[in-house]
Amino acid sequence: MKTSLKASVALVALAAPAFAQDIVQADSEWFTNGAAAVEARAAATPNTGTARNVILFVADGMGVGTNYAVRLFAGQQAGGLGDDYVLPYEAFPNSALVKTYTINGQTPDSAPTAGAMNTGIKQRNEMINVTGDVMVDDCQGGLDAAPLTLLSEIATDMGKSVGIISTARLTHATPAAVYARTVNRNWEDDTAIPEGCGQVDIAAQMIEAMKAGTLDLALGGGGRYFVSADVTLDEGYTGVRADGRDMISEITEMGGQFAWNAETLEGLTPSLETGPILGFFENSHMEYEADRSDEPSIAEMTAFAIETLSQNEGGFYLEVEGGRVDHANHGGNLARAVADGVAFAEAVQMAIDMTDASETLIIVTADHEHAIAFNGYCGRGSDILGLCLDVNTQGVEGTEPLLAADGKPYTVAGYLNGAGSVITEQEDGTWSGARPDLTEEEATDLDYLQQALVPMGSETHSGEDVAIWANGPWAHLVNGTMEQNEIFHVINHAISAE
Incomplete structure (x- = not known):
C-alpha cells in the first residue's frame, strides 16, 4: 500500500516531540521527571564488554505482584506513600517479563525454574538439572542420562570463582541448581534416597562440588543435612544423616573455613587461599528477616561473598537467593514476605555499591509468582x-x-x-x-x-510471568518477554564476549 507525500509529512509531524513551551503542563514535576527519564534512556549506550563477574539475584516467589507489595512497603517504611518508591534494581536500565512455565507445569516449582537459569533448558517440576526425557523419581534414568553442563562449571572452566547464598536451606531447589542434579528435589540428604536408588543426595553433591573446586563459597541454612545424628553443631542441633559423615569437618580439614552465626562469619578471613568457605546459620531455613537475631542478614552475606570472590582476577559467578519471601507467601503472611523482600533489595544495593557496573552483570529476577x-x-x-x-x-x-x-x-x-x-x-x-x-x-x-x-x-505458586531487571555488560539482552531459560544464555554470552 502506497502512502502519499502529504500523508507522510503529516505522520512525521505527529511523531515529532512538541516544544516544551507549547505544552501547558511543562512545568509540572510529573512532566519534567518523565521527560528526564526518557532522555536518560535515549542517551544510554549498551555495554558490550566482557562480564568479569555475574551476580544472579533470585527472590524466590517474588513475582510482579509480590514485588509491588515490597515496593509499597519499602516506600511506606521510609515515610512516603509507597507507590512512587523505587527499589534499587527497579532503577536498572533493562527489564523484561519472564515466562516461568516448565516442561510439564503451567505452574512451576522452584526446582526446574532455577535449573532453567543454570542450564539454559526448560525442565520438569520437582527435578533439578535433569534432561526432560527423564521422569520424577526415575533413579536409573537419572543415572543413565548425560549430565547437563551447569553455569557454575562453565564459570569454573573460565577461571572464575563460584558462590551461593540463600536464606533457605542450601540444599533447597534454587541454590541446589547451581551445583546439583537430581530426579527429586526433596532428596536433600541420604535418608531421603530410596533403597537401591544410586542417586547421590543433594548435600553430598554440594560438598563434592566444593572439593572439586566448582563451588567455592556457600552461605545459608540447612546444616542438619551435612552431619550425622551423633554430631551436635555449635548452634545446638544435631544432624540427620545416616552415613556417619561430618561434611563440615571434611571441608575444614582441607583448609576451608566455617561460620555458624553472624559473629563467626564476621571473624572469617574473606579469602579462598586455604580452601572453600561454608556457613550454616540454621539447621533448616534461616530466620525470617522480621525475626532475625544472631544470624547475618542477606546483605551481610552478600557483602562477605563479594569481598571474598572478587579477589579472583578471573572474576566470579554468585547466585543470591532471598528464599523466605516464598515461604511467607506460602503461609499467607504478607508482613513477613515484604520484610524479607526489603532485606533482599538491600542485598542488591550492597552488590551495586561493591561492584563496578562496567565489568559486573547484575540480574535480579524471581523464579515464580504466588497467588497474591x-x-x-x-x-x-x-x-x-x-x-x-x-x-x-x-x-x-x-x-x-x-x-x-x-x-x-x-x-x-x-x-x-x-x-x-x-x-x-x-x-x-x-x-x-x-x-x-x-x-x-x-x-x-x-x-x-x-x-x-x-x-x-x-x-500455592501461580504461573504468571515474573519481572527481570539487569545492569552491566550485555544487560540490554534482557528485554521484551523472555523464556526463563534464556537467562542462562544472557549470562553465558556476557561472560564469553570478547
Whole structure:
C-alpha cells in the first residue's frame, strides 16, 4: 500500500516531540521527571564488554505482584506513600517479563525454574538439572542420562570463582541448581534416597562440588543435612544423616573455613587461599528477616561473598537467593514476605555499591509468582498490609476504609488460596464461612494472615510471568518477554564476549 507525500509529512509531524513551551503542563514535576527519564534512556549506550563477574539475584516467589507489595512497603517504611518508591534494581536500565512455565507445569516449582537459569533448558517440576526425557523419581534414568553442563562449571572452566547464598536451606531447589542434579528435589540428604536408588543426595553433591573446586563459597541454612545424628553443631542441633559423615569437618580439614552465626562469619578471613568457605546459620531455613537475631542478614552475606570472590582476577559467578519471601507467601503472611523482600533489595544495593557496573552483570529476577491479589479502589497512603482506604477526593491520602457488599472492610492485598481462607471446615465436615470484621491494627500485625478464598494449608505458586531487571555488560539482552531459560544464555554470552 502506497502512502502519499502529504500523508507522510503529516505522520512525521505527529511523531515529532512538541516544544516544551507549547505544552501547558511543562512545568509540572510529573512532566519534567518523565521527560528526564526518557532522555536518560535515549542517551544510554549498551555495554558490550566482557562480564568479569555475574551476580544472579533470585527472590524466590517474588513475582510482579509480590514485588509491588515490597515496593509499597519499602516506600511506606521510609515515610512516603509507597507507590512512587523505587527499589534499587527497579532503577536498572533493562527489564523484561519472564515466562516461568516448565516442561510439564503451567505452574512451576522452584526446582526446574532455577535449573532453567543454570542450564539454559526448560525442565520438569520437582527435578533439578535433569534432561526432560527423564521422569520424577526415575533413579536409573537419572543415572543413565548425560549430565547437563551447569553455569557454575562453565564459570569454573573460565577461571572464575563460584558462590551461593540463600536464606533457605542450601540444599533447597534454587541454590541446589547451581551445583546439583537430581530426579527429586526433596532428596536433600541420604535418608531421603530410596533403597537401591544410586542417586547421590543433594548435600553430598554440594560438598563434592566444593572439593572439586566448582563451588567455592556457600552461605545459608540447612546444616542438619551435612552431619550425622551423633554430631551436635555449635548452634545446638544435631544432624540427620545416616552415613556417619561430618561434611563440615571434611571441608575444614582441607583448609576451608566455617561460620555458624553472624559473629563467626564476621571473624572469617574473606579469602579462598586455604580452601572453600561454608556457613550454616540454621539447621533448616534461616530466620525470617522480621525475626532475625544472631544470624547475618542477606546483605551481610552478600557483602562477605563479594569481598571474598572478587579477589579472583578471573572474576566470579554468585547466585543470591532471598528464599523466605516464598515461604511467607506460602503461609499467607504478607508482613513477613515484604520484610524479607526489603532485606533482599538491600542485598542488591550492597552488590551495586561493591561492584563496578562496567565489568559486573547484575540480574535480579524471581523464579515464580504466588497467588497474591490486590483489591481496589484504594486511595494513596493505604498501608499495603492494612485496610483499603477510600480515595479522598480533596487530596491524595486515603480516609475511611472501603466496605464490601457484606458491610465489612477488606485489606489492600489478599491471596486466592491459603491458610487465611474465610471458608472453614465445620465440626460436621461441611464447609462454610463469612469474612470476619477487621481493624487496621489486626490487619497490620506481623502474624496476620491475609484473607484468602480457597482453603489450603499452604498457599500455592501461580504461573504468571515474573519481572527481570539487569545492569552491566550485555544487560540490554534482557528485554521484551523472555523464556526463563534464556537467562542462562544472557549470562553465558556476557561472560564469553570478547
